[in-house]
Amino acid sequence: MKILVTVKEVAEAEDEFEIDGLDIDERYLEYDLNEWDEYAIEEAVQIKESGDCEVVSVTIGPERSEETIRMALAKGVDRAIRVWDDDLASAEMIDIGTKADILASIVEEEDPDLVLTGVQANDDSFGATGVALAETIGFEWGAVVNALDLDRDDGVAHVRRELEGGIEELTDIEIPAVLTIQTGINEPRYASLRGIRQAQRKPLDVSTLSDLGLGEDVLETPVSRTAMYEPESEGEAVVFDGNPEESATQLADLLRDKGVVEG
Amino acid sequence: MSGDVLAITEHRQGELRDVSFELITAGRQLADDQGGDLHLAVIGGDVDTFASELNRESVDTIFTVAAGEEFNHDTYTQITEQLYAEVEPDALLLPNSVNGLDYAPAIAGRLDVPLVTDAISLSRADGTLEVAREMYGSKVETTVTVDADTAAVSIRPAEWEITEGEGQGDAEVRSFDADIDESAVKSTVTGFEEVAGGDVDISEANFLVSIGRGIEEEDNLPLIKDLVEATDATLSSSRPIVDNGWLPKNRQVGQSGKVVTPDVYLAIGISGAVQHVAGMKGSDTIVAINTDSNAPIMDLADYAIVDDLFDVVPQLIEAFE
Ligand SMILES: Cc1cc2nc3c(=O)[nH]c(=O)nc-3n(C[C@H](O)[C@H](O)[C@H](O)COP(=O)(O)OP(=O)(O)OC[C@H]3O[C@@H](n4cnc5c(N)ncnc54)[C@H](O)[C@@H]3O)c2cc1C
Numbered sequence: 001m002k003i004l005v006t007v008k009e010v011a012e013a014e015d016e017f018e019i020d021g022l023d024i025d026e027r028y029l030e031y032d033l034n035e036w037d038e039y040a041i042e043e044a045v046q047i048k049e050s051g052d053c054e055v056v057s058v059t060i061g062p063e064r065s066e067e068t069i070r071m072a073l074a075k076g077v078d079r080a081i082r083v084w085d086d087d088l089a090s091a092e093m094i095d096i097g098t099k100a101d102i103l104a105s106i107v108e109e110e111d112p113d114l115v116l117t118g119v120q121a122n123d124d125s126f127g128a129t130g131v132a133l134a135e136t137i138g139f140e141w142g143a144v145v146n147a148l149d150l151d152r153d154d155g156v157a158h159v160r161r162e163l164e165g166g167i168e169e170l171t172d173i174e175i176p177a178v179l180t181i182q183t184g185i186n187e188p189r190y191a192s193l194r195g196i197r198q199a200q201r202k203p204l205d206v207s208t209l210s211d212l213g214l215g216e217d218v219l220e221t222p223v224s225r226t227a228m229y230e231p232e233s234e235g236e237a238v239v240f241d242g243n244p245e246e247s248a249t250q251l252a253d254l255l256r257d258k259g260v261v262e263g
Numbered sequence: 264m265s266g267d268v269l270a271i272t273e274h275r276q277g278e279l280r281d282v283s284f285e286l287i288t289a290g291r292q293l294a295d296d297q298g299g300d301l302h303l304a305v306i307g308g309d310v311d312t313f314a315s316e317l318n319r320e321s322v323d324t325i326f327t328v329a330a331g332e333e334f335n336h337d338t339y340t341q342i343t344e345q346l347y348a349e350v351e352p353d354a355l356l357l358p359n360s361v362n363g364l365d366y367a368p369a370i371a372g373r374l375d376v377p378l379v380t381d382a383i384s385l386s387r388a389d390g391t392l393e394v395a396r397e398m399y400g401s402k403v404e405t406t407v408t409v410d411a412d413t414a415a416v417s418i419r420p421a422e423w424e425i426t427e428g429e430g431q432g433d434a435e436v437r438s439f440d441a442d443i444d445e446s447a448v449k450s451t452v453t454g455f456e457e458v459a460g461g462d463v464d465i466s467e468a469n470f471l472v473s474i475g476r477g478i479e480e481e482d483n484l485p486l487i488k489d490l491v492e493a494t495d496a497t498l499s500s501s502r503p504i505v506d507n508g509w510l511p512k513n514r515q516v517g518q519s520g521k522v523v524t525p526d527v528y529l530a531i532g533i534s535g536a537v538q539h540v541a542g543m544k545g546s547d548t549i550v551a552i553n554t555d556s557n558a559p560i561m562d563l564a565d566y567a568i569v570d571d572l573f574d575v576v577p578q579l580i581e582a583f584e
Contacts, residue, residue: 013399015555024399096368096378119364124398126380127359128368135372140449141336143365162519163275163361166459166512174449180364184506222414223377227406228398237551237564247568248578251550254566258548260470260527261494261583 001053001152003044004112006103006130007037007072009065010123022092022225033068036118040181042188044116045076047150054078058106060099062089066204073199074191081106085208087216095221100132105212107137114157115178119144130180140177146185150175264390264412266299269352271343272317273360274308275333276455279316282358282418287426289385289418290356291321296387300324302350304439306342307331318432326350326439336366337448342441343370349439352413354392359417361519371415378415379407383422392416400536401559421541459520461513468497469526473516473543475501477532477553477572481509487531490576493583499523501533517542532572535560552576 009031017028044055057072057080059065069080083102088094107115117130134141146168147160161169162182173179191199209218240247255261270290272283287303294301300323305313310327317325326346330338343366347355355374357367359381371378383404384395392409394416465471472491478484491498498514505515516523518538528546533539535551535558543549544563551564552572561567568575 011399013402015557017402017557019403022405024403096380097372100368100372122400125396125400127364128378128380130368131365132368132372132378135369141365141369142450143336144361160456161361161365163455164280164518165522166457166515166520167275168456168458169452170454170456172451172453183502187508221377222411223379223407223409225405226393226408228403229405231397231401231404231562233562235562235564237561237567240566240568244570244574244578247570248575248582251566251568251575251579252582254550255470255494255527255529258527260496260525 001051001114002110002112003047003053003055004107004110004115005037005040005044005055005057005072005077006115006117006133007041007057007059007069008034008118008121009059009061009068010034010121012122019228019230022228024228031064031068033071034118034121036120036122036181036183038188039183039185040116040118041072041075041077042186043148043181046186048076051152056081056110056112058083058103060084060088060094060102069204070199071191073202073204074195075189076195079203079205081205081207083207083209083212085210087209087219091219093221093223093225094219095223096126096128096132098219098221099129100136101218102209102212102214103129103133104136105214107133109212113176114150115139117178117180119180119182130178134178140174141179142171142173142177143180144182145179146182148179148185264297264353265351266294266297267302267350267352268294268297268299268354268356269302269304269346269350270356271339272303272305272313273334273358273362274305274313277308279313280358280360281425282360282420283317284425285420285423286356286358286418287317287319287322288423291426293354293356293385293387297353299353302326302352304328304343304346306339307333314436316429318430318434318436319426319428320432321426322432322434325434325436327436328439328441330441330443333452334362335448335450335452336362336369337450338443339366340369340373341443341447344373345441346439347374354413355415357415357417359419363417367415367417374415376413376415377409377411378417379409380417382416382418385416385418397537400534402557419537459512459515461511463497463513465497465499465514465516466521466523468523470494470496471499471516471523471525471527472496472529472531473499473501473533474504474531475533476503478504481507483573484509486573486576490580493580496529501536501539530560530564531576533560534558535563
């Protein structure tokens with residue numbers, strides 16, 4: 001059995017930042033492995049530990065993102081593929097359809113039984129890559145999965161999907177399938193020192209679009225980002241100033257005034 | 264170009280969800296921009312009752328489609344594809360709900376139209392569709408421009424007003440016979456379960472002390488519990504605290520947790536992600552303690568302390584002892 005886990009390095013804005021054109025100025029961005037992908041990796045590695053299985057990770061990202069992919073390798077992923085080239089680097093926006101097409105060509109090469117992705121990436125939050133990929137490759141799918149019980153013999157994934165308001169849906173999904181993984185499904189492990197050392201020796205292949213048999217046209221999209229701005233603050237918050245003692249005193253007074261705390 | 268808009272409504276366990284009526288508002292606006300009609304579709308469940316509830320002034324047509332009781336993405340995808348062929352709209356609107364996440368990308372892919380998710384506003388001027396959405400954990404907004412005749416857009420729940428006026432419209436209600444290819448239905452919903460019950464009902468509390476990832480470690484929980492005790496508050500949290508197993512699920516506020524409406528909601532070390540806000544924005548008074556003056560929760564807060572919680576909370580406890 002083979003599981004493909006899509007992972008993404010996401011950018012996070014520092015507390016104070018400036019926008020430069022269509023994005024936050026690079027100086028104010030920090031990079032990390034997408035939170036939802038950590039749970040997808042853990043789920044795949046746990047399945048691997050319970051039986052014969054290979055786990056492969058794929059990412060679309062620049063060289064810098066190898067740092068985050070090594071984290072996946074250190075946590076038990078067997079090997080990784082990074083897709084990047086000059087065309088991708090200069091693309092204005094890699095939209096949902098483009099991502100799905102690129103990942104689809106990896107699926108074609110790897111032929112996995114199961115693809116796990118995070119529910120969303122915390123930077124652009126499209127929340128669509130997994131299901132778009134499933135449609136492109138003709139796999140069945142399930143989104144926002146917070147429990148997975150894989151029956152390999154019957155080829156069925158018994159999943160729970162976390163709906164709004166604390167309701168979970170129980171669904172049986174035929175594999176091969178793409179599942180988008182919700183946080184809380186498991187407890188992602190920390191990479192051990194040994195894992196980190198081993199990760200350095202695990203294969204991390206780089207593919208270009210043309211390696212994957214894709215033309216530049218895969219990057220063509222009618223969707224583009226045309227503006228970025230700080231949201232108009234509706235914030236009319238009264239800010240309690242002063243040192244912690246002073247601000248806490250003001251807050252204590254407020255809580256008494258509101259009648260929610262006595263004394 | 265017809266200018267028409269097709270919106271797919273959402274229901275669960277016998278009730279239309281609020282986002283269905285928000286879709287009417289968003290859909291009407293866009294249809295007016297485009298100079299077309301607003302068509303709604305309701306798929307599965309008691310479609311006739313749903314259709315009469317959805318029949319509001321701004322709606323032109325309501326398609327009812329019999330298809331089982333509950334949402335199934337395989338049938339929803341097939342049916343939406345067929346409705347789309349029937350209506351030939353210039354925009355397809357879907358909810359960016361959990362179920363929306365489960366089928367919007369599939370439909371867009373199948374119809375080969377571009378998809379923009381989680382819209383917070385949308386308009387079409389001079390033929391170009393403009394969608395506003397957020398990035399970087401709601402710290403910035405962006406405009407996404409779609410240069411295509413047709414597109415699919417999923418709208419963020421609770422961003423549009425609910426269109427009122429049940430039964431007051433004179434929309435044409437049309438029953439639509441969809442052709443379902445059963446061999447392409449490869450997922451089966453086998454049941455539903457309510458989670459997050461338990462001893463404490465945070466939705467009943469009038470004062471919630473709510474903690475987020477800002478508390479950093481489980482070892483810091485006792486500090487917060489001291490505050491809860493000193494103020495006789497009820498303890499709740501954002502999702503990561505529950506994901507980490509530090510508090511049980513029944514303490515989670517948000518989209519996939521509980522909706523709360525206390526007199527005072529004290530958010531400590533919570534950024535205010537949209538899925539969290541969905542659960543607490545109805546609180547009477549919102550107070551935030553956060554080191555980041557740009558955190559989205561600050562836009563919502565009535566009162567704020569921009570400082571380290573580990574400095575402020577002990578002082579707050581002291582003020583009540
Ligand atoms: C389908 C779906 C459903 C979801 N459902 C929910 C839900 O029901 N509820 C929910 O909460 N989330 C939900 N989420 C997750 C949500 O997107 C966020 O990831 C989550 O709410 C973030 O929690 P947080 O604010 O505690 O953490 P973060 O976003 O990490 O914020 C931590 C905050 O603490 C501040 N901070 C750090 N250190 C300190 C300090 N020393 N003193 C003061 N402040 C400090 C930081 O400035 C930051 O603002 C859902 C996500 C998805 C995709």
